[in-house]
Amino acid sequence: MLTLVTGCRGRVGSALVPLLLRAGHSVRAASRAPERLSGQGAALPADVPVVACDLGDPATFADALAGVDSVFLYAEPSGIDAFLAAAEAAGVGHIVLLSSSSVLAPDALDNPIAASHHAVEQALTASPLTTTLLRPGAFATNAHQWSHSVREHGSVDLPHPRSHSSPIHEKDIAEAALAVLTEPRLQGAAYHLTGPQSLSAAEQVGLLASASGRPITVNAVSGEVWKESVAAFVPEPIADALLAYMAASEGSPAEVTDEVEKLTGHPARTFAAWAEEHADAFRP
Numbered sequence: 001m002l003t004l005v006t007g008c009r010g011r012v013g014s015a016l017v018p019l020l021l022r023a024g025h026s027v028r029a030a031s032r033a034p035e036r037l038s039g040q041g042a043a044l045p046a047d048v049p050v051v052a053c054d055l056g057d058p059a060t061f062a063d064a065l066a067g068v069d070s071v072f073l074y075a076e077p078s079g080i081d082a083f084l085a086a087a088e089a090a091g092v093g094h095i096v097l098l099s100s101s102s103v104l105a106p107d108a109l110d111n112p113i114a115a116s117h118h119a120v121e122q123a124l125t126a127s128p129l130t131t132t133l134l135r136p137g138a139f140a141t142n143a144h145q146w147s148h149s150v151r152e153h154g155s156v157d158l159p160h161p162r163s164h165s166s167p168i169h170e171k172d173i174a175e176a177a178l179a180v181l182t183e184p185r186l187q188g189a190a191y192h193l194t195g196p197q198s199l200s201a202a203e204q205v206g207l208l209a210s211a212s213g214r215p216i217t218v219n220a221v222s223g224e225v226w227k228e229s230v231a232a233f234v235p236e237p238i239a240d241a242l243l244a245y246m247a248a249s250e251g252s253p254a255e256v257t258d259e260v261e262k263l264t265g266h267p268a269r270t271f272a273a274w275a276e277e278h279a280d281a282f283r284p
Contacts, residue, residue: 015174
């Protein structure tokens with residue numbers, strides 16, 4: 001059985017490929033910039049075939065999907081209808097979508113992050129293909145956004161230091177994807193994936209400080225100051241949605257599920273473990 005893994009420059013896709021190979025499955029790695037998958041060291045095994053697949057460009061779909069049985073798909077709404085048509089024509093039987101728990105919020109359709117994932121979910125569930133939805137919450141890897149400030153200044157600016165999330169390790173998402181791609185009894189369902197505990201942003205910074213062996217100061221800043229600091233890489237509607245989420249979760253513990261353990265057979269990895277693994281990114 002051949003699985004197409006899209007978004008292989010991402011942390012989840014690049015972690016999933018070797019898991020599938022070790023489980024004895026054939027894999028085709030896809031990216032809109034496949035040339036950048038080569039020579040990345042630990043990113044992908046050297047013998048994995050790589051193909052161009054830009055999820056916003058239907059011209060790349062047919063070659064990427066030829067002979068494919070299942071797909072691990074990132075959520076890109078702009079080309080989803082054409083992608084599903086090409087997948088059906090190619091004989092694909094199962095698609096696993098990397099969605100987002102933001103679709104579960106009451107205001108999902110008013111949130112640009114949730115709305116884009118919801119649109120892809122709706123297209124998939126309306127198609128004849130078997131669809132499995134993975135809905136992770138906050139990624140532990142989001143902490144990388146603080147690494148430059150920590151290395152340069154020993155501090156992190158937070159608009160809502162007490163806002164909570166239950167950050168999930170990218171390896172747990174990849175292992176959950178492996179489970180639903182390879183176990184038919186798990187397919188055709190939706191899974192809300194979280195880390196094992198709810199942590200405030202300030203608590204996450206504290207765990208990074210412990211792991212890196214250095215003090216890290218938390219500076220409480222206004223939403224406008226934070227938006228200005230991320231304007232170069234976060235579009236304003238997304239920044240506004242993130243600020244709204246942080247404000248709503250201020251002092252309010254995030255939901256924690258056991259779906260990772262149900263799918264993988266082990267408890268979800270802690271944020272402290274993630275921090276230990278990535279401590280060098282927060283050292284000078």
